[in-house]
Structure formats: structure tokens, C-alpha cells
Amino acid sequence: MPYIKKDFIERLIDRVDIVDVIGARLTLKRSGSSYMCCCPFHNEKTPSFSVSQQKQFYNCFGCHKSGNVLGFIMDYDQLSFPEAVEQLAKEAGVQVEYEESAGHAPEKKEREVDFYDILERAALLFEAELPRHPEALKYLHDRGLSDDTLRRYHVGFAPESWDYLIKNLAGDNQKILKAMTDLGLVNQGQQGKVYDTFRNRVIIPIRDKRGRTIAFGGRVLDNSKPKYINSRESPVYKKGHELFNLDAIRNLRDKNLPYIMITEGYMDVIALEQAGIHNAVASLGTATTPEQMNLLFKQADRIIFCYDGDAAGRNAAWHALNTALPALSDDKQLQFCFLPPEHDPDTLVRSQGAKAMLDYLEHAESLPEYIIATLRNQYNVDDEGGRINCIDRAAEILSLMPDAILTRAAVEKRLADLVGWSQEGLHGSIDDSIEKLRARKAVRGPESTGAGGSGSRMDPNTIPLNPMRAVVARLVKDPELMRAIPEPDKLVAVLREYANDRCQVLLDLMGKIKANPDTTTGALLEKYRDSGKIGDLISLLAARSDAAIEEEGFVEIKIIDLMHYIKAILQEHLTARKQALRIKGRREGGLSNEELIEVQFLETATRQLQPSRKS
Structure with a gap:
């Protein structure tokens, strides 16, 4: 896709009011100079989510989520950055x-055809075909699906034709035909002949989190092979980044979902929905991915994996476990529900009803229970070698969890009981194994979710402050303080001369504020969005709590503090330069005239920066 103009993004942020945007999604109440509500990103009873109109910045003092208006839309609406700008x-x-620019022109030309429009038109064509095929309707009704459910999920039918979609969507338009090929609606044979991908199948549209059709699943009416075919990946469809029914789950956000269950098939989800179990999603022909787990944990704090109880289902569960562990925290839970081997959620809810399904879910195994039960089945802990292998395997699992979470301690306690070790001895052995595992992985470098990642947010109040960080924090939180700095150009010149290596972030920030004196915290954060670790640091400093700064009427104190920190920076670096010149003079038998003048300047400047003494 062509890039969005950076200056447009900055003008857009200046144009909107973060209070209006967030207020359209949450109920904000005025509290002093800010607006407050309960945080939408974690469960709480006492509001800790603050929105500042003056700073155009939001900050949760509980989970430490913070950012500008685009950051909020990305997190709340679960959109990518370009999608958030468009929204x-x-x-x-x-x-x-x-x-x-010329570099982007070809790609823009290629996307003159709207992929989403083509897919939506295809979905409408398939849906319109369903009533014309009694055999398809009978198959769906025999599976217990009502006409209301079919309409809710826009279920359709692809007739037994090689060119039904081609004729009705593309005709002679080669651009549309090319787009249909890119989207997997059309295949091309060895002789170059094109034909419809979906033929003589019930069609289930697959929608993204915004409700847009992005792909299709097709099932035959009998037991011929392949039973299911799904759209291949395309420019708008990445299997590992999507979940069937996630768009409906997002609409249930305000209903305080107790959990979300994840199944293996979209027919399971549809059957559960009809039975009154609305909080189910399905992976799309692929193993559960970290991206999918992050999406789900944004919707609920408890995820239940529901699988068939056969070997294949248990293997899928074990893979899902390894994928999900890095996303865990003390306020997130994983559980595992295994149905009888002869059932999947679809057949169970049809044969035994919703209550039976809910009973299975109610008795889902906790994460520690599931891990220990699996290890018990895999290893003979009555044998010394089996115990050691079991502990090593447990260490591999625990190494995937964030450190110091309660779930890890619970697993270690159960594991100690299983292998007959003391909990203290086991803990030391596990820690040693994990340290070795992580040392081997270190050659690949640290993994990071980036500034806009969905990993756990660091508490900004735990970041150690030095004078330079303190000034950055003050200026990011209150850019108008730049106006209070006397002779800022001279200050910048001195900082560049004597502290450039340590103050590049501060100097850059001051330059940005000077270029736009009326800027806000939110606008500054946008300028640092793609600045890696520097952007992360500035974002965290902006969210740092400071009671004096949050209250009105303390402008004078903030200015005094700002100048105090700037003086500390200058004192540190002027003293270091003065000492370096003195050492050079002793080593070389004297200094040049220019260097002697510089020493005199440094002496004077250092005295001026020292606090005055009262007799």
C-alpha cells in the first residue's frame, strides 16, 4: 500500500480532540483537569484511566497503558497503524x-481495484445462491442450523460451475480478474485457463476484526475429499493474524465476558452461537499463533482452549500452550477443555445441548493442572532418569513464561509433589535450567514487541531518573515549559558543546518543541513513534506519575524543577570538561591560550550554576 503522508498524520492529530474520540467509545467523567473512567484494557472497579485534553494524552495508572489518540485507537479498536489513521x-x-512518489506509484496503481469490495460482492453472490439450492439448505438444516443463524453468518453456496464468480464479478475486466486471482477466488490451470476456486460447496465468509470479508471457507455436502477448502493467504488475509468470529466477540466487549473459548473449526463456532454460547472463536486452518493470543487477551482475561479428547486434539493443545505462555501475566488465565474423543463442540452441543457444553467448560483444567497431567503421562517419574527428563521438560515450558508470575510458582509446587523433590531444591534446579536455555537463545538477540507492541507494559514509575531523563519527562509532559527557559538558544549551544553525547534526546526534543511551540504531549509522541528504544523511553517518561505536575496551579514549581535539572546536567558536563583540561595541562606541561580561556569560562559557568548560599 502507498504510505500515508507523515505531515498529514501530524495535522490529523492536531485536528481531533482525544477526549471526543475516547468519549465516543467510553463514558468519561470530568475529574479536575482530566477526564477519568475505568480502564478498558484491564478489569478494575475504581477508575484509573485518565485522559488529558490539554496534553492530548491518555494514561492508565493501573496497567500503565498510555499514548496519544492513534495509540488508543490501535489498542481499543485493535487496528494496525495505517488502519487507525484511516479510522x-x-x-x-x-x-x-x-x-x-514514483517509488510508490506502481503499488498504488495495482490497488486501484478495491480488494474488500470484491470480496464483499462475492459474499453477497454466494449468499444469494443459497436459497436456490435445496440440497444445500437441507444439509445445513440437517446440521441443526436455523435460517436466522444462516443469515447471521451470511452463509452461502457456490454452485457447481467453473466460472460462476468470474462471470458475475469480473466479466471482461482483466484488473478485477487479476485481483480475484490475488485473493484466491480464482485459480489458474497449467494451460493458463482460469476457473473458480469454490464450486459446489457451502460457503462461510471469514471476516476480520472490523467485520470486513477477507476470505472464505467452503465445505462439501457429502464426505468427499477434501471436505474443507479455505482461501489461501492474500494481501488482505493472513491466517495467523485472524480468528473466525472475532468481529462478533469485539461487539461483546462491554458485557464483561468471563472467558473466550477457542475451537478448531468455524462450524463449531456457528453451532455454539445458535445454542446461546456467544463467546467462541476459531483458528483458521492453522495452529494458534502469538498474534491470535494477543488479540484474544485484549478481549478477555481468561481463554479456554476447547479440543477433541483424541490424540490430535491433545497435540494441538500442547502446541497452543507453547504459543500462549509468553502472553501470560498474573491477570491472564489459560484453561484447557477436552471433550470426549467422539465429539467436537458442534456435535456435542447438537446432541447434548448447551448446558452439557457449559459443564465441560466449567470443569476445564487450569494451566498448572494441564501441564502436570501432561508431564505425568509423558514421563515415568518413578525412575531417576524419567524424573530428570520431566524436570528438564518442565524447565523448557516455564522458560516461556514471564518471570515471577504466580502461575509459574503454582506449576513448580505441583511439579515438586510429582517428582518428590523439595520445592526449594526444585526451584533452584529449574532456575539453572532456564538460565542455560536462555543463554543458548541469547545469540539470536532479544525479542521485542516494539513501541506499539501488545506485550505487558512496564511501570513508568520504576524507571530510574537522572537529570537528563527528568528534563525530558518534564518537557514531554508539559511542552509549554520550553517558553520558561531563559535564552534557550544559548542553552542548546552550551549543551551541544559540552554534553552532546549525553543529551541528544533532550536536544532533539527541544528542537521539536521550538519548531511548534503549541505542540502537545500526544503530538510529540507521534513524532517519536518509529524511534525504537528512544520512542519507548519518551513514551514511558510521558506516563510517569508526578502529583505536582498533575495538579493545577504548580507551574512555578515545575519551572524551578526544570531549571534545577538543566543546571545539574550542565554542572556534570562542565565539571567533566574542566577536569579533562586540567589533566591535559599537567600531562603536556600547559594549555594553549584558547584552552586557558575555556577553563576560565568553565570556572565562571560552574560557579554561576552552584546554588546560592544564605548566611
């Missing part, structure tokens, strides 16, 4: 402006 522009009533 914000739509709400602001403006057209997104894209780059038109």
Missing part, C-alpha cells in the same frame, strides 16, 4: 493523504 480520518471527516 481517525473517517471520524474527523477528512480524506487520508498518501505519498505520490
Whole structure:
């Protein structure tokens, strides 16, 4: 896709009011100079989610999520950055402006055909075909699906034709035909002949989290092979980044879902929905991925994997466990529900009803229970070698968890009981094994979710402050303080001369504020979005709690503090330079005239920066 113009993004953020945008999604109440509500990103009873109109910045003092208006839309609406810009522009009533450089022109031309429009039109064609095929309707009704359910999921039918979609969507339009090929709606044979991918199958549209059709699943009416075929990946469809029914789950966000269950098939989800179990999603022909887990934990704090109780189901569960563990925290839970081997959620809920399904879910195994039960089945812990192998395997699992979470301690306690070791001795052995595992992985470098990642958010109040970070924090939180700095150009010149290596972030920040004196915290954060670790640091410093700063009427104190920290920075670096010149003079038998003048300047400047003494 062509890139969105950076200056357009900055103008868009200046145009909107973060209070209006968040207020359209949450109920905000005025509290002093800010607006408050319960945080949408973690469960709480006492509001700790603050939105500042002056700073155009939000901050949760509980889970430490913070950012500007685009960051909020990305997290709350679960959109990528370009999608968030497009959504914000739509709400602001403006057209997104894209780059038109030669490097992007071909790609833009290629996307003159709207992929989403083609897929939606295909979905409508399939849906319109279903009533014309009694055999397809009978198959679906025999599976217990009502007409209301079929309409809810826009279930359709692909007739037994080699060119039904081609004729009805593309005709002679080669651009549309090319797009249909890119989207997997059309295949090309060895002789170059094109034909419809889906033929003589019940069609289930697959939608993204925003409700847009992005792919299709097709099932035959009998037991011929292949029973299911799904759209291949395309420019708008990445299997590992999507979940069937996630768009419906997101609409249940305000209903305080107790959990979300994840199944293996979309027919399971549809059957459960009809039975009154609305909080189910399905992976799309692929093993559960970290991206899917992050999406689910944004919707609920408890995830239940529901699998058939056969060997294949248990293997899928074990793989899901390894994928999900890095996303765990003390406020997130994983459970595992295994149905009788002859059932999947679809057949169980049809044969035994919703209550039976809910009973199975109610008795789902906790994560520690599941891990220990699996290890018990895999290893003979009555044998010394079996015990050691069991502990080593447990260490591999625990190494995937974040450190110091309660779930790890619970697993270690159960594991100690299983192998007959003391909990203290086992803990030491596990820690040694984990340290070795992580040392071997270290050659690949640390993994990071990036500034906009969905991993756990660091508490900004735990970041150690030095004078430079303190000034950055003050200026990011209150850019207007730049106006209070006397002779800022001279200050910048001195910092560049004597502290450039340590103050590059501060100097860059001051330059950005000078270029736009009326900027806000939210606008500054946007300028640092793609700045890696520097951007992460500035974002955390912006969220750092400071009671004096949050209250009104303390402008004078903030200015005094700012100048105090700037003086500390200068004192540190002027003293270091003065000492370096003195050492050089002793080593070389004297200094040049220019260097002697510099020493005199440094002496004077250092005295001026020292606090005055009262007799």
C-alpha cells in the first residue's frame, strides 16, 4: 500500500480532540483537569484511566497503558497503524493523504481495484445462491442450523460451475480478474485457463476484526475429499493474524465476558452461537499463533482452549500452550477443555445441548493442572532418569513464561509433589535450567514487541531518573515549559558543546518543541513513534506519575524543577570538561591560550550554576 503522508498524520492529530474520540467509545467523567473512567484494557472497579485534553494524552495508572489518540485507537479498536489513521480520518471527516512518489506509484496503481469490495460482492453472490439450492439448505438444516443463524453468518453456496464468480464479478475486466486471482477466488490451470476456486460447496465468509470479508471457507455436502477448502493467504488475509468470529466477540466487549473459548473449526463456532454460547472463536486452518493470543487477551482475561479428547486434539493443545505462555501475566488465565474423543463442540452441543457444553467448560483444567497431567503421562517419574527428563521438560515450558508470575510458582509446587523433590531444591534446579536455555537463545538477540507492541507494559514509575531523563519527562509532559527557559538558544549551544553525547534526546526534543511551540504531549509522541528504544523511553517518561505536575496551579514549581535539572546536567558536563583540561595541562606541561580561556569560562559557568548560599 502507498504510505500515508507523515505531515498529514501530524495535522490529523492536531485536528481531533482525544477526549471526543475516547468519549465516543467510553463514558468519561470530568475529574479536575482530566477526564477519568475505568480502564478498558484491564478489569478494575475504581477508575484509573485518565485522559488529558490539554496534553492530548491518555494514561492508565493501573496497567500503565498510555499514548496519544492513534495509540488508543490501535489498542481499543485493535487496528494496525495505517488502519487507525484511516479510522481517525473517517471520524474527523477528512480524506487520508498518501505519498505520490514514483517509488510508490506502481503499488498504488495495482490497488486501484478495491480488494474488500470484491470480496464483499462475492459474499453477497454466494449468499444469494443459497436459497436456490435445496440440497444445500437441507444439509445445513440437517446440521441443526436455523435460517436466522444462516443469515447471521451470511452463509452461502457456490454452485457447481467453473466460472460462476468470474462471470458475475469480473466479466471482461482483466484488473478485477487479476485481483480475484490475488485473493484466491480464482485459480489458474497449467494451460493458463482460469476457473473458480469454490464450486459446489457451502460457503462461510471469514471476516476480520472490523467485520470486513477477507476470505472464505467452503465445505462439501457429502464426505468427499477434501471436505474443507479455505482461501489461501492474500494481501488482505493472513491466517495467523485472524480468528473466525472475532468481529462478533469485539461487539461483546462491554458485557464483561468471563472467558473466550477457542475451537478448531468455524462450524463449531456457528453451532455454539445458535445454542446461546456467544463467546467462541476459531483458528483458521492453522495452529494458534502469538498474534491470535494477543488479540484474544485484549478481549478477555481468561481463554479456554476447547479440543477433541483424541490424540490430535491433545497435540494441538500442547502446541497452543507453547504459543500462549509468553502472553501470560498474573491477570491472564489459560484453561484447557477436552471433550470426549467422539465429539467436537458442534456435535456435542447438537446432541447434548448447551448446558452439557457449559459443564465441560466449567470443569476445564487450569494451566498448572494441564501441564502436570501432561508431564505425568509423558514421563515415568518413578525412575531417576524419567524424573530428570520431566524436570528438564518442565524447565523448557516455564522458560516461556514471564518471570515471577504466580502461575509459574503454582506449576513448580505441583511439579515438586510429582517428582518428590523439595520445592526449594526444585526451584533452584529449574532456575539453572532456564538460565542455560536462555543463554543458548541469547545469540539470536532479544525479542521485542516494539513501541506499539501488545506485550505487558512496564511501570513508568520504576524507571530510574537522572537529570537528563527528568528534563525530558518534564518537557514531554508539559511542552509549554520550553517558553520558561531563559535564552534557550544559548542553552542548546552550551549543551551541544559540552554534553552532546549525553543529551541528544533532550536536544532533539527541544528542537521539536521550538519548531511548534503549541505542540502537545500526544503530538510529540507521534513524532517519536518509529524511534525504537528512544520512542519507548519518551513514551514511558510521558506516563510517569508526578502529583505536582498533575495538579493545577504548580507551574512555578515545575519551572524551578526544570531549571534545577538543566543546571545539574550542565554542572556534570562542565565539571567533566574542566577536569579533562586540567589533566591535559599537567600531562603536556600547559594549555594553549584558547584552552586557558575555556577553563576560565568553565570556572565562571560552574560557579554561576552552584546554588546560592544564605548566611
